[in-house]
Amino acid sequence: xxxxxxxxxxxxxxxxxxxxxxxxxxxxxxxxxxxxxxxxxxxxxxxxxxxxxxxxxxxxxxxxxxxxxxxxxxxxxxxxxxxxxx
Numbered sequence: 001x002x003x004x005x006x007x008x009x010x011x012x013x014x015x016x017x018x019x020x021x022x023x024x025x026x027x028x029x030x031x032x033x034x035x036x037x038x039x040x041x042x043x044x045x046x047x048x049x050x051x052x053x054x055x056x057x058x059x060x061x062x063x064x065x066x067x068x069x070x071x072x073x074x075x076x077x078x079x080x081x082x083x084x085x086x
Contacts, residue, residue: 059084060084063080063081
C-alpha cells in the first residue's frame with residue numbers, strides 16, 4: 001500500500017475538492033465580515049440595539065446634529081426643540 005498517494009478516498013481529478021474550496025472561501029468571508037463589523041462599530045458591534053448603558057444621544061443632541069448637518073432649517077430646529085422640551 002502506498003501511503004503517499006490520495007488513493008480512492010479523495011479523487012484528485014474529481015469534483016470532491018470543490019467542496020473544500022467552497023468551505024474555505026465561505027469561512028474566510030465570514031471571518032472578514034466579522035472583523036469588518038468589529039472595526040466599524042468598535043465594542044458595540046454585537047449589541048442588540050439596547051442603549052441602556054447611558055451612551056445614547058438625547059433627542060436634543062440628535063436635533064443639534066441634524067441642524068449642524070443642514071438637514072433641517074432654523075425654523076424647524078426651533079419648532080422641534082420646543083416640542084422636545086414640552
